[in-house]
Amino acid sequence: MVTLADVARHAGVSASTVSYVLSGKRSISGPTRERIQHSIDTLGYRPHAGARALASSRTDILALMMPLRTGLYVPVMMEIAMAVTTTARTHGYDVLLLTGEEGPEAVRRVEGSAVADAMIVMDVGLDDPRIPCLQAAQRPAVLIGLPAETAEAADSTGLDCVDLDFEAAGARCVDHLAALGHTRVAVLGEPPAVYERGTGFAARTLTGLRAAAAAHGVGLLHRPVDGTYAAVAAAVTRVFEERPGTTALVVQNEAAVEPLLALLRHQGRAVPEDVSVVAICPDQVAVHASVPLTAVSVPAQEMGRRAVERLVERLAGQAPRGTELIAPRLTARASTGPAAPALPTEDRHGRDGR
Amino acid sequence: MVTLADVARHAGVSASTVSYVLSGKRSISGPTRERIQHSIDTLGYRPHAGARALASSRTDILALMMPLRTGLYVPVMMEIAMAVTTTARTHGYDVLLLTGEEGPEAVRRVEGSAVADAMIVMDVGLDDPRIPCLQAAQRPAVLIGLPAETAEAADSTGLDCVDLDFEAAGARCVDHLAALGHTRVAVLGEPPAVYERGTGFAARTLTGLRAAAAAHGVGLLHRPVDGTYAAVAAAVTRVFEERPGTTALVVQNEAAVEPLLALLRHQGRAVPEDVSVVAICPDQVAVHASVPLTAVSVPAQEMGRRAVERLVERLAGQAPRGTELIAPRLTARASTGPAAPALPTEDRHGRDGR
DNA sequence: TTGAAAGCGCTAACAG
DNA sequence: CTGTTAGCGCTTTCAA
Numbered sequence: 250m251v252t253l254a255d256v257a258r259h260a261g262v263s264a265s266t267v268s269y270v271l272s273g274k275r276s277i278s279g280p281t282r283e284r285i286q287h288s289i290d291t292l293g294y295r296p297h298a299g300a301r302a303l304a305s306s307r308t309d310i311l312a313l314m315m316p317l318r319t320g321l322y323v324p325v326m327m328e329i330a331m332a333v334t335t336t337a338r339t340h341g342y343d344v345l346l347l348t349g350e351e352g353p354e355a356v357r358r359v360e361g362s363a364v365a366d367a368m369i370v371m372d373v374g375l376d377d378p379r380i381p382c383l384q385a386a387q388r389p390a391v392l393i394g395l396p397a398e399t400a401e402a403a404d405s406t407g408l409d410c411v412d413l414d415f416e417a418a419g420a421r422c423v424d425h426l427a428a429l430g431h432t433r434v435a436v437l438g439e440p441p442a443v444y445e446r447g448t449g450f451a452a453r454t455l456t457g458l459r460a461a462a463a464a465h466g467v468g469l470l471h472r473p474v475d476g477t478y479a480a481v482a483a484a485v486t487r488v489f490e491e492r493p494g495t496t497a498l499v500v501q502n503e504a505a506v507e508p509l510l511a512l513l514r515h516q517g518r519a520v521p522e523d524v525s526v527v528a529i530c531p532d533q534v535a536v537h538a539s540v541p542l543t544a545v546s547v548p549a550q551e552m553g554r555r556a557v558e559r560l561v562e563r564l565a566g567q568a569p570r571g572t573e574l575i576a577p578r579l580t581a582r583a584s585t586g587p588a589a590p591a592l593p594t595e596d597r598h599g600r601d602g603r
Numbered sequence: 604m605v606t607l608a609d610v611a612r613h614a615g616v617s618a619s620t621v622s623y624v625l626s627g628k629r630s631i632s633g634p635t636r637e638r639i640q641h642s643i644d645t646l647g648y649r650p651h652a653g654a655r656a657l658a659s660s661r662t663d664i665l666a667l668m669m670p671l672r673t674g675l676y677v678p679v680m681m682e683i684a685m686a687v688t689t690t691a692r693t694h695g696y697d698v699l700l701l702t703g704e705e706g707p708e709a710v711r712r713v714e715g716s717a718v719a720d721a722m723i724v725m726d727v728g729l730d731d732p733r734i735p736c737l738q739a740a741q742r743p744a745v746l747i748g749l750p751a752e753t754a755e756a757a758d759s760t761g762l763d764c765v766d767l768d769f770e771a772a773g774a775r776c777v778d779h780l781a782a783l784g785h786t787r788v789a790v791l792g793e794p795p796a797v798y799e800r801g802t803g804f805a806a807r808t809l810t811g812l813r814a815a816a817a818a819h820g821v822g823l824l825h826r827p828v829d830g831t832y833a834a835v836a837a838a839v840t841r842v843f844e845e846r847p848g849t850t851a852l853v854v855q856n857e858a859a860v861e862p863l864l865a866l867l868r869h870q871g872r873a874v875p876e877d878v879s880v881v882a883i884c885p886d887q888v889a890v891h892a893s894v895p896l897t898a899v900s901v902p903a904q905e906m907g908r909r910a911v912e913r914l915v916e917r918l919a920g921q922a923p924r925g926t927e928l929i930a931p932r933l934t935a936r937a938s939t940g941p942a943a944p945a946l947p948t949e950d951r952h953g954r955d956g957r
Numbered sequence: 958t959t960g961a962a963a964g965c966g967c968t969a970a971c972a973g
Numbered sequence: 974c975t976g977t978t979a980g981c982g983c984t985t986t987c988a989a
Contacts, residue, residue, distance in 0.1 A: 250717075250982095252981095252982055252983085253982065253983060253984095254982075254983095262959075262960085263959070263960045263961070264960090264961090264982090264983080264984095265959080265960065265961080265962095265983095265984080265985075266958090266959060266960075268983065268984060268985085269959090269984095269985095271983095272984080274984090274985085275958085275959090276958070277958075277959085278958060278959090281958080281959080293715070294715075295711075295712070295715030295716045296716060296982080296983070297657070297716060297717050297981085297982050297983070298653075298656070298662075298716045298717055298718045299652075299653045299654075299655075299656025299657040299660075299662065299717060299981080299982080299983095300653075300657045300965090300981070300982035300983045300984090301653075301982080301983055301984080302652070302653025302656070302657075302965095302983090303651070303653040303654045303656075303657050303964095303965045303966065303967085303981085303982080303983075303984090304964080304965055304982075304983040304984040304985080305965085305983075305984055305985090306653075306965075308652075308653065310699070313700070317681070317685055323677060323678045323681050324677045324678070326681070327671070327677045327680070327681050330700065331671055331702055334700050334701070334702045335702055335704065338702075338704075338705065343699055343701070343718065344699065344700045345664070345697055345698065345699055345700070346667070346684065346688050346698045346699070346700040347688070347697070348685055348688045348689055348692075350689065350692075351692065357649075358649070361647070361649030362649045362650060362651060362652045363604075363651050363652055363653060364652045364697065477891060478893040507861055507862075507865075508861075508893070511861075511865045511868075511893075514865075514869070515868070515869075537831060539832040539862070539865075604966095606965095606966055606967085607966065607967060607968095608966075608967095616975075616976085617975065617976045617977075618966090618967080618968095618976090618977095619967095619968080619969080619975075619976065619977080619978090620974090620975060620976075621967095622967065622968060622969085623968095623969095623975090625967095626968080626969095628968090628969085629974080629975090630974070631974075631975085632974060632975090635974080635975080650966080650967070651965085651966050651967070653965085653966080653967095654965070654966035654967045654968090654981090655966080655967055655968080656967090656981090657965090657966080657967075657968090657980095657981045657982065657983085658966075658967040658968040658969080658980080658981055659967075659968055659969085659981085660981075
């Protein structure tokens with residue numbers, strides 16, 4: 250193994266000089282720096298991560314706590330994880346992947362054993378047992394998601410948060426539909442488990458949806474659904490029975506998107522002529538759906554990237570702690586159109602829905 | 604920060620004794636060990652990862668290289684990743700997540716900077732640039748997947764591999780269908796990009812499918828498809844035009860599963876009465892599909908687990924290097940049945956396919 | 958602009 | 974069964 254001492258010897262300088270050309274923490278004369286750089290290259294030197302961590306008490310590692318609980322849409326998690334690792338690398342950090350199963354213990358381990366310089370925590374619930382540990386920890390942490398139902402409450406926890414502004418996202422959906430003349434809207438939400446767990450984003454979306462509905466005089470129905478065909482079918486059927494005049498749907502449940510479109514097609518309800526659909530989902534899902542969906546995109550990449558950037562800022566100097574909400578962006582595609590009266594019943598079956 | 608020296612002082616012993624109760628590498632008297640353990644607990648001591656890595660040249664970290672290339676089904680990757688981290692933890696290892704984008708450079712970094720003790724490499728292609736680095740590396744590595752089209756060729760690379768026996772998996776599908784009397788089978792495969800990249804598993808599956816088809820006198824058609832409704836519709840339509848007598852489909856493409864079922868329903872082809880469907884996919888996909896699918900399961904968890912276990916064995920002592928193929932398991936569900944003659948054409952549209 | 962030297966916290970001979 | 978001690982490879986004062 251090539252050590253810093255080897256490089257120093259090869260270049261005819263002291264170890265500290267080599268260390269300083271690597272860190273750039275003091276000025277080195279041109280010739281010396283070149284000679285050293287040359288030695289580094291020819292010897293193929295790489296600093297030993299452990300030794301560096303011990304001497305500098307920095308690991309250049311970020312921990313990513315990613316629980317995979319029921320009802321979560323895996324591809325979004327993955328997209329965030331990838332954005333995190335990619336962004337981390339551009340800042341010279343590696344990413345340690347921790348599953349949620351270890352819970353608070355993982356937080357203590359990272360802290361106590363100095364395994365990572367900072368942590369990113371995903372899927373935080375209201376009464377998440379990791380939160381106290383995080384607050385007690387010396388290392389910076391940023392949550393992806395809010396541990397509370399409002400941004401103000403989140404700020405009061407003293408934690409650092411990054412998330413989509415789901416409240417505004419919900420409002421944008423209703424705004425869009427109201428502008429098209431829809432007055433009766435149904436919401437197909439996340440699976441019940443997600444709401445029960447107290448994961449803030451679902452509740453915040455609902456708040457935004459309801460506020461906008463009230464403002465526009467729109468009637469709103471909300472049904473949590475599991476992402477299966479059967480569950481979607483049951484919910485949608487019930488919605489149209491209870492409110493036959495429903496002309497628009499908002500879906501916040503990636504797994505339910507395709508089942509929903511298949512069902513509407515099967516029922517002979519054309520999208521968007523008979524019913525408009527707005528989704529809250531990643532752009533990729535919206536674009537590749539069997540009907541390109543008007544949607545507020547969940548900016549998974551941006552969330553992962555921002556989380557890392559904030560952590561890097563905090564590690565560098567005194568970045569302010571607080572909650573950062575990403576403004577929602579609604580893109581109109583083929584799934585929404587002007588409100589139309591409900592179809593006559595006899596025309597509703599056996600139609601070609603494509 | 605609490606150090607080993609602090610614990611030693613508190614317990615009235617030397618540092619090495621504390622170190623040895625932690626590692627268990629030499630016998631300690633009952634009373635002493637208890638006194639030390641007590642000090643550890645009351646002081647809340649945790650060994651410093653960096654210091655330990657420096658002194659022992661072991662990091663207790665496994666690197667996981669997980670490229671996310673086009674055409675890959677994300678949930679499977681994620682399931683493997685989770686199995687890897689979970690299994691790793693039970694053996695005392697943490698997992699460093701590396702994206703494929705860094706390619707061979709990441710391998711060199713792990714190696715040179717002693718960032719991890721070993722690596723797990725996913726989605727390996729035939730001419731993967733990481734392979735030479737891996738072979739040159741001093742640290743053990745295991746690939747999830749084969750870097751070649753046959754297990755023998757993979758073994759000759761001197762690398763350690765874990766994978767599903769896709770060749771046998773393909774054969775099992777045809778065996779099952781042949782036993783039900785099907786003689787004309789079509790295969791909907793992975794996206795073209797996957798085949799072009801030389802990812803071995805798709806080719807190996809095809810080999811197995813063809814061999815079994817030849818053995819049973821079954822006619823086989825193979826079509827790579829992208830996981831979109833349009834692509835699936837085009838492929839299936841063509842299949843039935845070219846081979847009207849086709850009574851069974853094999854799908855090896857998770858993203859195509861639901862589009863396929865929706866399409867068949869829409870075309871009025873009942874599953875399994877008119878057409879049988881066998882999938883090669885994770886159990887979860889098969890079980891939750893709108894028609895529960897007869898399938899050879901892709902044992903994502905087992906693959907991740909075995910990869911870690913082999914690495915741990917290799918790190919411990921002299922475990923043999925080689926290729927480990929997991930035997931496929933086919934589970935019969937609701938999507939396959941006896942072969943039936945093709946439907947009369949006039950009866951094929953507007954039916955309720957559910 | 959460079960060097961010398963003292964650790965960082967832990968492990969593992971070596972000695973008793 | 975336990976203690977002493979010499980590093981592991983790097984960073985960072987302190988001196989020049």
